[in-house]
Amino acid sequence: MSTSTPGWVPRKRRGAELFLMTIAVTIAIFAYVSVGLGTSGTVPAGAFKLAAAVVVVAFATTFVVRKLAPYADPVLLPLVVCLNGLGLAMIYRIDQDCPNSIFCLGGNYEPLANAQLMWTGFGLVAFVGVLFVVTDHRLLQRFTYLAGLAAIVLLVLPLLPVIGENIRGARIWISIGPFSFQPGEAAKICLAIFFAGYLVRHKDALALAGRRILNIDLPRGRDLGPILAGWLISIGILVFQRDLGSSLLFFGLFVVMLYIATERPGWLVVGGGLFVVGAYFGYLRFGHVRTRFDAWLDPFGDPDANSQLISSLYGLAHGGLLGRGLGQGSPELTPFSFSDFIIGSMGEELGLAGLMAILLIYGLIVERGLRIALTCRDAFGKLLAAGLAVSFALQVFVVVGGVTRLIPLTGLTTPFLAQGGSSIVMNWAVMALLLRISDQTRRPAPEVSTIQSDEETQVVKLG
Amino acid sequence: MNKPIRNLAVACLVLFLALLVNVNYVQFVQADDLNSKEGNRRVNDEQFSRDRGPILVAGEPIALSVNSDDQYKYQRTYPKGELYAHVTGYFSYDYGRGPIDGNGDGPVEYAENAVLSGSDDRLFVNRVVDLLSNKQHAGGSVELTLDPLAQKTAAEGLAALGKKTTGAVAAINPQTGEILAMVSQPSYDPNQLASHDFAAVREAITALNDDEDKPLLNRATQQILPPGSTFKLVTAAAALENDVVDGPGDEVKGGRSLSFPGMTYQLVNENGSSCGGDPISFTRALSVSCNVSFGDLAGKIGQDDLAEQAAKFGFGADLLAGLPYNASHFTLDDEQLEPNLLAQSGIGQYNVAATPLQMAVVAGGIANHGEVMVPYLIKTVRSPSYTVLEQAEPKTFSQAMSRHNADILRDMMVDVVRSGTATSARINGVEVGGKTGTAQSTQDRPPYAWFVAFAPADDPAVAVAVVIESSDTARNEIAGGRLAGPIAKSVMEAVLSR
Secondary structure, three states, X not given: OOOOOOOOOOOOOHHHHHHHHHHHHHHHHHHXXXXXXXXXXXXXXXXXXXXXXXXXXXXXXXXXXXXXXXXXXXXXXXXXXXXXXXXXXXXXXXXXXXXXXXXXXXXXXXXXXXXXXXHHXXXXXXXXXXXXXXXXXXXXXXXXXXXXXXHHHHHHHHHOOOOEEEEOOEEEEEEEOOEEEOHHHHHHHHHHHHHHHHHHHHHHHHHOEEEEXXXXXXXXXXXXHHHHHHHHXXXXXHXXXXXXXXXXXXXXXXXXXXXXXXXXXXHHHHHHHHHHHHHHHHHHHOHHHHHHHHHHHOHHHOOOOOXXXXXXXXXXXHHOXXXXXXXXXXXXXXXXXXXXXXXXXXXXXXXHXXXXXXXXXXXXXXXXXXXXXXXXXOHHHHHHHHHHHHHHHHHHHHHHHHHOOOOOOOOOOOOOOOOOHHHHHHHHHHHHHHHHHHHXXXXXXXXXXXXXXXXXXXXXXXX | OXXXXXXXXXXXHHHHHHHHHHHHHHHHHOXXXXXXXXXXXXXXXXXXXXXXXXXXXXXXXXXXXXXXXXXXXXXXXXXXXXHHHHHHOEEEOOOEEEOOOOOOOOOHHHHOHXXXXXXXXXXXXXXXXXXXXXXXXXXXXXXXXXXXXXXXHHHHHHHHOOOOOEEEEEEEOOOOOEEEEEEEEOOOOHHHHOOOOHHHHHHHHHHHHHXXXXXXXXXXXXXOEOOHHHHHHHHHXXXXXXXXXXXXXXXEOOOOEXXXXXXXXXXXXXXXOOOOOXXXXXXXXXXXXXXXXXXXHHHHHOHHHHHHHHHHHOOOOOOOOOOOOOOOEOXXXXXXXXXXXXXXXXXXXXXXXXXXXXXXXXHHHHHOOOEEEOOXXXXXXXXXXXXXXXXXXXXXXXXXXXXXXXXXXXHHHHHHHHHOOOHHHOEOOEOOEEEEEEEOOOOOOOOEEEEEEEEOOOOOOEEEEEEEEEOOOOHHHOOHHHHOHHHHHHHHHHHHOO
């Protein structure tokens, strides 16, 4: 065999994907039916049509993957479909009770499941679109600085007058006509591309060790520029947009990718130090940061102000081990039970068992993402995949940890579960990128010599 | 670049493990704690959607859950409303089960919540069976000792004195301690507070809390007032027990006033009477309720022995464990009484204060040959399938007096009703013992009218205490016998008519 071919030839495993997809779709459809049975005792009207549509769309998607990325990771897509389906079922479930609850948008709640279904459709379009347009992830490296510029523009957009919108104290929305969008979600992808491209180019300089303190090689002072820039951007988000979660996420993404690129743990130390400084600054300077922190330490100290977190905890406790069952809990008592606190709703109705299953699905997505990064053969793809996977993990940790009071609450969306168009579309795009990288990675090397095979054929014929 | 990625994979694993451990902590370890927090709407909702067990009096429910067609499956109703309000308490959404007193006790809805709601440990098997058969699990029932006719009669008696009248009636069975009647006026309608119209409930509870007459207070067990002359029974018991007097015919000091060495203060009788001479017989002293006699006796008995006698009757003790009750007291803290104050205490003034239930227990103890029974309200606790979980047994609180002395005092009380100040409690054909009381509080408010009684004397079936705190009656009209006596009489008749 030629030395250029890998020692193993990956199988496409599209059959496995189809099998897993069947399970994922079944879970989603059963969840939807279960909501109907739990709330009104009947199978929801049109369940059959919807189920048929879901089956068609899901299997069409696997077909597209089969065509566009035949060697892509077979597990990711079913995991994501399962999460997305559960999220839709939960939003549909909350639609049943929220319109009568004063805790949902102050009593002005309109059903959201249809919109979410529509956004999921857009998400699938984005997914297919990315797979179709980005035929090789290395093409993205060409757009390193463009991506960086795009990220900054996207981040600045909500601060502009007219289109920028201040919702619940955070200025992270833009609205054009009837559509509201959180550009931060798109900025995350752009930033990951930018960081990956930038770091591939500059990693050698950044990897040069400076001083060595306590067995850790700290970077040279002059190389601190990029990390300081990343830090300042994050602080800027915190200051101008008052978005603690995104600030943390972007900075974490940057530090982690820096660490991967340079293999110098010193960057983690510097990043961690800067994070502590930023967090302390935020605590001193911003009332909302301090409120969140105090609410985390002692939510019952001020039950009126922390009623949302408390209600979420009550919901989790009420759910117990096995949950109340879909449609039989009271998620409508928690404000934003359909978006920021959807994990609380899941825990209440699906119980500890269901919530742990959801966390394991998230964990598997991260694991597949990191595995793609490990097996990827080019530095850019490695960095990009690892960056996307780790930022996904960070995001899940920050939002789930916040809702379950492991860490202070910060506003980040729960990927694929929470109601919200931008989040779902962009996360589908992220999955498309990961699948594209994995397809590239697992695909057998094309330069298998045909001459060699001819010789072999001849040998066989002669024998 | 694979080493950092591997390290990060481990870091992500740690993050997810932290999340998993944390949700286990919240949903499993912390869950019970969170579920029992005040104001947890989910638990409240669940309890509102549950078939809460009834509270029964003589087999009839005084609190029960009926099907409701609004957002909750059941509506808690109190068919007799105000009549049993202080016994049942209320079951409200925003205000929980209450009212809860300063000691953390509440009425039956609160005290027996575990059984009523079905969450009691003894109902575990029922819950499992209900879970398996997919039935809503129901609560157990609580049967009370109350006598419906006595309760009704007592409430009507108080109501007949006018709406402005505040007062209470407590009646017990002296031989068992069963509480037969427990009425406090003014009362409230627990149905209002159990309503699913939460705004109306909020309004109602605010009005009740702002009401000067404190309708939520159970005056029969929570309001301690100077017992006045009814406390002379305790002083008389102490005199007999400590051999200060030996029998009803013994002579005690009478006359118009009692002086104290070195003081200008004199203890006088009601309306300046002379009690019919000096000395007078012990029987007569009780019969005319002579302040001078009992003030003098208190001095001879001494503070310690008198306090001890009061304690044997239940002063200072929580007579109604688990339910709202304020202990009666003979003195405040450990004060040492000057002779004049000891004399005043001996006639139920100064810092002596007792609940109506306490005074019913005193009368009952005397009638029951000196054996004081612990009063109780909850007779039987049953599971939803009517299995008895708990059956109350009569318990002796103390032997407050010797049988001999108790019978002497009992006969003296019978004499008070036959020919003394308590004639208003006479019942044809039944030997009734009783004692009036009129306690001064401050000059600017009317005195408290007391009446304690028992019947029949030879085989006591009921002991009752009535207190009228204030009423529309003119000040000089207020005397225990006139206002409270007829109520005590009708309550006893009600019990005896069974």
